[in-house]
Structures are given as structure tokens and as C-alpha cells.
Amino acid sequence: MERTLKKYGWLFVLPTLVAFTIGFIVPFIEGLYLSFCQFTTVGNATFTGFSNYVAALTDASFLKSAGFTVMVAIVNVLAINILAFALAMALTQKVKGTNLFRTIFFMPNLIGGIVLGYIWQILLNCVLSLVGEPLLRLNPTAGYWGIIILMCWQQVGYMMIIYIAGLQNVPDDLIEAAKIDGATDWQILWKIKIPMMMPSITICVFLTLTNSFKLFDQNLALTAGDPNHMTDMLALNIYQTFYARAGKLWKGIGQAKAVIFSIVVVLVSFWQLKATRSKEVQQ
Template sequence: MEKALKKYGWIFVLPTLIAFTIGFIVPFFEGLYFSFCKFTTVGNAKFIGFGNYVSALTDAQFLRSAGFTIAVTVVNILAINILAFALAMALTQKLKGTNFFRTVFFMPNLIGGIVLGYIWQVLINGVLSIAGQPLLKLNGTAGYWGIIILMCWQQIGYMMIIYIAGLQNVPDDLVEAARIDGATDWQILWKVKIPMMMPSITICVFLTLTNSLKLFDQNLALTNGDPNHLTEMLALNIYRTFYGRSGPQWKGIGQAKSVIFSIAVILIGFWQLKATRSKEVQA
């Protein structure tokens, strides 16, 4: 059986590999080429060198969107993971109704980002109206915190499930041994549970990091970058550059922005994985 798997196992991998190559590898390298071109369609691309990258990196709004994206990402990572971990701790206690609450907290993750954006736009605008504050289209601060609230509401339940699985995999004998040695609940949390849960933490931080960096549909539906592009994240800025402006030069600039963005997300993601995996306890 083992010999057969070694000999014919590649057959099972082949369909996924073909789909991945057609759907990701080929478009990525085509996009990389077009980022060096001026074009309106793929059939009339004209190579112009690094001009698109110079234009992208000197675009003040692109840089402003990068700063806003980083600000959203940092707060999202902290808020989502801390709250999800706290809920996981609470729902792994022997309490009544834990399965019901797990389901309730997970359900927002099943709703599409566009729908969530419009739902929270109505809710936040209603609160702002009652408070006598400018609505989202005129309120950059409310738009920023609106995105944070929306992302927390959508993703906390999903991360909570991962943390619950991690907590349930912590050996009971380690916890009991720590208690016998006189460790407090706080010491057990920091010295036993969290180190044993680092694989779960790695996954959750990676997911919240990448989901926040590439956020698009929620940003589009909730604020659409208003007011005056102050709440415009990188994905929305790239979309507007590529599709929202006429002229062959903007297609190439938008493509260059997307390449810069993709490389940045890949590098940041790998750095985060390396940093958190180095903290994992080896079995």
C-alpha cells in the first residue's frame, strides 16, 4: 500500500496542481508582466519598464491607504484574537448552553462581506444620527472604528472555534501537575495553556493578518473610502486605480500597485509565521 501511494500518489495531487497553476500561477506571472506595461486590454500591452512602479510609489493616496490599512490591521489582530481567546476560555468551562453560544458567535462568519458592510452601515449611521454626529460619509473616525467593529463581529466566532480546539488539546495532566506545584490560574494560563496553544495562535494571527490586509468588500460597502478617501484601504485603492480611471496608463499603475501589495502581504505573512512558529512547543 505504501509503495503504491509513493508511485501513484501524484495522480491525486495533479487535479489540484493544475487548477492552482491555471487559477493562480499563470495569472500572477501575466500580471507581473503587465505591471511593466501601458495597456487598455491584454492584446495591446506596451512595455514601458519601471514607470508604473515609480508612479505607484509616489502616489500620495496609495501611501495614505497603506498607512490606514496598517492601522486597521494592527487593531484587528489584537482585538479579534484577544476577544476570541477570551470567549474560547469562557466556553470551554463546564457551563450550560455553551454549544448554543458557540453557534451564535460563529454565525456572523457565514454572512458575506458586502451584506455585513451594508448592515453595519445602517446600524452605525443610526447611532451617529442619534448622537448628533456626522454620518460615515463625513466621519473618518467613525469609519475607521466601524471597520474594526465589523471585522471583529465577523471573525471573532471563527477564531474562537480554533482557540477552543487548541484549549481542548492541552493535556489535562500538565494542568493538574501545575496545580499540584501551586500554580495559580493566571500562571497556568501563561506558562502552560498559551505555550501549548501556539499552533492555534499562529493560525489565528495569520488569518486575521491576511484578512485585514486584503480587506475589500467590507470597506467598499461600509464607507467606500469616504470621506475624501480617508478610510480607503489598499485593495479598494488598487480597484479604483485599475477600474475607476480611464486611460491606458492607469491600468499599468493599478497592476503595479497590486504586485507591490501582493509581495508585501506574502512577506509580512511569512514573517509572522516564522515569528509565531518559533514560539511553539515541540512535542
């Protein structure tokens, strides 16, 4: 069996490798080259060196959207994971109806981001009108918290499922031994359950962090960056630079922003994975 796998295994890997190369590696390399060019189409590019990167890093709107994205990401990661963990703890207490509640909490994750954005725009605008506040696209504070609420509502259920799986993998004998030794529920949570669940925490923090940085469709549908681009996140800022501004100069700058954005997301993700995996314990 092992000899056969070594001999013919590449036949099964090849289709996926070809698709990955055509769909990701080649476009990424071509996009990296275009970030050093002024262009209108892929076949009409003029090499300009690092001028696009200089323009991108000195663009006030790009830096402002980066700060806004970081603020959204921090609150998103904390809120989503705390709420998801709390729900997972509540729905692993062996009470009736847990499967129904798990399904209900998970369902928002099945709805597309554009649809969610417009739904929550209507809901939040109704709430703001009732309390006499300006509409969502005229109120940057409401726009910020609207994005947080939308992302929590969409992603908490998905992260909850991962935390439930982690809780169910905690050995019962460890918990029983701790109770016999007189440990309280709070001590069991912090000394046993959370350390044993670090793989689940690593996955959930990684997903919420990267999803927050890459957020686009919900941002576009909910606020579209209004008012005056004060609620632009990085992905939306790159989109607007590339498509909303005329001229081949801006396309090159937009491509340079996209490369910078990719590097930042990769570095932050690797840092997070290293930090949380160092806390994992062997079962």
C-alpha cells in the same frame, strides 16, 4: 501500498495541479508582466519598464491607504485575537449552553462581507444620528472604527473555534500538576495554556493579519473610502486605480500596485509565521 501510491499518486495530484496552474500561476505571471506595461486589454500592452512602479510608489493616495491599512491591521489583530481567546476561555468552562453560544458567535462568519458592510452601515449611521454626529461616510474616525467593529463581529467567532480546539488539546495532567504545586489560575494561563496553544495562536494571528490587509468588500460596502478617500484600504485603492480612473496608464499603475501589495502581504505573513512559530513548544 507504498509502491502503488508512488506509481499512481501523480494521477490524483494532477487535476489539482492543473487547476492551480491555470487559476493562479499563469494569471500571476501574466499580471507581473502587465505591471511593466501600459494596457487596456491583456492583448493590447506596451512595455514601459519600471515607470508604473515609480508612479505607484509616488502616489500619495496609495501611501496614505497603506498607512490606514496598517492601522486597521494592528488594531484588528489585537482586538480579534484577544476577544476570541477570552470567549474560548469562557466557553470551555463546562457550563450549560456552550454549544449554543459557540454556534451563535460563529454565525456572523457565514455572512458575506458585502452584506455585513451594508448592515453595519445602517446600524452605525443610526447610532451616529442619535448622538448628532455626521454619517459614517462623512466621518473618517467613525469609518475607521466602523471597519474595526465590523471585522471583530465577523471574525471573532471563527478564531474562537480555533482557540477552543487549542485549549482542549492542553493536557489535563499538566494543569493538575501545576495546581498541586500551588500555581494560580493566572500562572497556569501564562505558563502552561498559552505556550501550549502557540500553534493555534500562530494560525489565528496569520488569518487575522492577512484578512486585515486583504480587506476589500467590507471596506467598499461600509465607507467606499469616503470621505475623500480617507478610509481607503490598499485593496480598495488598487481597485479604484484600475477601474475608476480612465486611460490605459492607470491600469498599468493599478497592476503595479497589486504586485507591490502582494509582495508586502507575503513578506509580512512570513515574518509573522517565523516570529510566532519560534515561540511554539513541543508537546
